[in-house]
Amino acid sequence: xxxxxxxxxxxxxxxxxxxxxxxxxxxxxxxxxxxxxxxxxxxxxxxxxxxxxxxxxxxxxxxxxxxxxxxxxxxxxxxxxxxxxxxxxxxxxxxxxxxxxxxxxxxxxxxxxxxxxxxxxxxxxxxxxxxxxxxxxxxxxxxxxxxxxxxxxxxxxxxxxxxxxxxxxxxxxxxxxxxxxxxxxxxxxxxxxxxxxxxxxxxxxxxxxxxxxxxxxxxxxxxxxxxxxxxxxxxxxxxxxxxxxxxxxxxxxxxxxxxxxxxxxxxxxxxxxxxxxxxxxxxxxxxxxxxxxxxxxxxxxxxxxxxxxxxxxxxxxxxxxxxxxxxxxxxxxxxxxxxxxxxxxxxxxxxxxxxxxxxxxxxxxxxxxxxxxxxxxxxxxxxxxxxxxxxxxxxxxxx
Numbered sequence: 001x002x003x004x005x006x007x008x009x010x011x012x013x014x015x016x017x018x019x020x021x022x023x024x025x026x027x028x029x030x031x032x033x034x035x036x037x038x039x040x041x042x043x044x045x046x047x048x049x050x051x052x053x054x055x056x057x058x059x060x061x062x063x064x065x066x067x068x069x070x071x072x073x074x075x076x077x078x079x080x081x082x083x084x085x086x087x088x089x090x091x092x093x094x095x096x097x098x099x100x101x102x103x104x105x106x107x108x109x110x111x112x113x114x115x116x117x118x119x120x121x122x123x124x125x126x127x128x129x130x131x132x133x134x135x136x137x138x139x140x141x142x143x144x145x146x147x148x149x150x151x152x153x154x155x156x157x158x159x160x161x162x163x164x165x166x167x168x169x170x171x172x173x174x175x176x177x178x179x180x181x182x183x184x185x186x187x188x189x190x191x192x193x194x195x196x197x198x199x200x201x202x203x204x205x206x207x208x209x210x211x212x213x214x215x216x217x218x219x220x221x222x223x224x225x226x227x228x229x230x231x232x233x234x235x236x237x238x239x240x241x242x243x244x245x246x247x248x249x250x251x252x253x254x255x256x257x258x259x260x261x262x263x264x265x266x267x268x269x270x271x272x273x274x275x276x277x278x279x280x281x282x283x284x285x286x287x288x289x290x291x292x293x294x295x296x297x298x299x300x301x302x303x304x305x306x307x308x309x310x311x312x313x314x315x316x317x318x319x320x321x322x323x324x325x326x327x328x329x330x331x332x333x334x335x336x337x338x339x340x341x342x343x344x345x346x347x348x349x350x351x352x353x354x355x356x357x358x359x360x361x362x363x364x365x366x367x368x369x370x371x372x373x374x375x376x377x378x379x380x381x382x383x384x385x386x387x388x389x390x391x392x393x394x395x396x397x398x399x
Contacts, residue, residue, distance in 0.1 A: 028258075031099045032251055032278035036286035038099065042091040043290025051294065051301045054081035059129055080299055083125045085307020088240075088287045089118040092314075095283035104276040105164050106321055109157055110314060116153050117226055117313040120146065121305030140305075150223035153313070158218025161321055162211050165271070183269040185209050188323045193267040193399045200264040221316035221325055228335035229312030230305055231342055231362050236297035238364060238378045240288045242334050242385045243311050247285035249331045249389040250318050254278040256396070257322035267399045269323040277318050284314060297375045330392040334385050338362040 059081055092114060100107045120141075128140040165184025186194065187207040196203055209217065233239035256262045258275025288311070294300045303311075312335070319328035329336065345361035359369040367377045 028275050028278060029255065032255060032282040035095050035099050035279045035282035036251075036289070039091045039095040039283040039286030040290040041286075042094055043087050043287055044293060046090070047087060047290070047294045047301075050084070050087050051081050054083060054301065059083050059125075080302060082129070082302040082304040083122065083306050084291065084295070084301035085118060085121060085125075085303040085305070085310060087301075088291050088303060088307045089114060089310050091287040091290065092280070092283045095286070096280055099283075100279040101276045104273055106161070106274055107276050107280060109161060109321075110277060110280045110317060113153065113157055113222065113313050113317045114310045117150070118306055118310040120149050121230075121307070121309035124309075125304040125306050146227075146309075147223065150226055150309075150313070151219055154219030154222040155215055157222065157317060158215040158320065159211070161218065162214045182208070184271045184321075184323065185214060186269050186323055188269055188326065190326055190395060191398055194269050195264050195267050197267065200260075203267075217325065218316075218320045221320045221328075222313050223316075224339070225316035225319075225332060225335060226309045226312035228332065228339040229315070230308040232335050232338040232364070233303060233308040234362060235364050235368075235374050235378050236299040237292055237295050238381060239308055239311070240292045240295050240303065241378065241382045243315070244285050244288035244292065245382065245385045245389050246315060246328075246331050247281050247288060249393055250281035250315065250322075250328065251278045251285065252393060253322050253324050253327065254281055254318060257324070266396050268396060271322060274322050277321065280314070281318060284311065297378065327392045327395065330395075331385075331389045333388045334381050338364065341366065 093111065096107065096111060102108070124141045124146065162185065165182045183194070183202075185208050187209055188194065189207075192206075193203045194206065195201060229239055229243060232242065254277040255275050256266060256268060257271045258273060258277070260270050260272075263270035291301075291303060291307070295303065315328065315332065319325050339362070341358055341361045341363035345356060345358055348355060348357050358366040360366050364377050364381065368374060372380075
């Protein structure tokens, strides 16, 4: 294992006889939960000065929207600093570099996913915020431009993750897996046993994804959830609160998938080295909770595309690597409902030449138009997300 603690602190701790105090950092479970605490306080410590800097740079929401029904809401949030996603991404990055195993391939890929999408989202935010001063009137990146970079990232990441899964070490005493029979490539279906109960023998009837299907699924997870979280980010605290809850579920899934005893006990795929992603998920949870301190109603800062695209992409990436896409999608029910409402609304509007299914899309705005106050919408969708995460995790034992 190689962390910044190994680089700067371990030798000093040993020399001073203090290693007994810090040896707890060798335990993955401790580092995962400590990552949540550290990321939370990093955001808390840097939040006010970052918001002040964003205000000084006039990086504030323009308060405009193309939807007539939302103009009053958008105007009420005018000049609130956006691009606060740099707080979230910066905190996750700092925490991951400090506590995660930097020699772990999956951790390095997670950093690539997060930074790639954060830069993409930051550029989109910058175009929106400077549209008036540039005089071009262009409000951010076009949809197809975002998709090109999201799909490109998904293809590259899924390709390298698939090939790395071929190299995974076998279980204790077991022969090396065939190239098309690695647990890193298995399609984990609901209620299906990956191993025979209690003995750790691979169960019959498993489906192993070939590279092509694995890449397609990876692209859909990373790009789809990236856009889903982005669309959900429309009310104070909504995306941050839901993401923090889903991140806790991801922490547990990564810890289970990367620990052979737990994976065999719960009969889910054992994917070596993925337990380090629990540290990344913990950092994501802590960063979102810290951001929520400033983003809860009335919001002092918005995460913007800089944060939402990166968070959604990380969720999709971790789900893909730990082979739990279906369970994670169930956890992300609110995100899927939000993006689904937009797809349905736009499709129905075009097909019927002007008719609508919802009063307004995304769905959280539909609820608001029904008369629910914004804090009530946000709190109830948080509650639904907590229930979805708990129920999804409970299905792990139903096999």
